[in-house]
Amino acid sequence: MPFVNVRITRDGVTREQKAQVIREITETLQRVLNKKPELTHIVIEEVDTDNWGYAGITTTEYRAKNPG
Incomplete structure (x- = not known):
């Protein structure tokens, strides 16, 4: 039973x-690893940009300083 956790902002x-x-x-797990789709679990977790940080600052701050 594959379990995939995807975290995005x-x-x-x-x-x-x-x-x-x-x-x-x-589809990728089925094609590459022969895993049954009916046993495959995918969870998408959405994280607020104030709760995700890198480069020493929050993603919110980073994006404000680096638009585009």
Whole structure:
């Protein structure tokens, strides 16, 4: 039973995009590792950008300083 945990920042990802990620990860596990889709679990965790940091600052701060 594969279990995949995907963590992303919560900032504009649509329901359709998340469904595509789940579908494509499931398809990859089936194609590459022969895992059954009905036994494959994908969890997407959305983290607020104030709660995700790197380079010593929050993602919110980083993006404000580095737009684009």
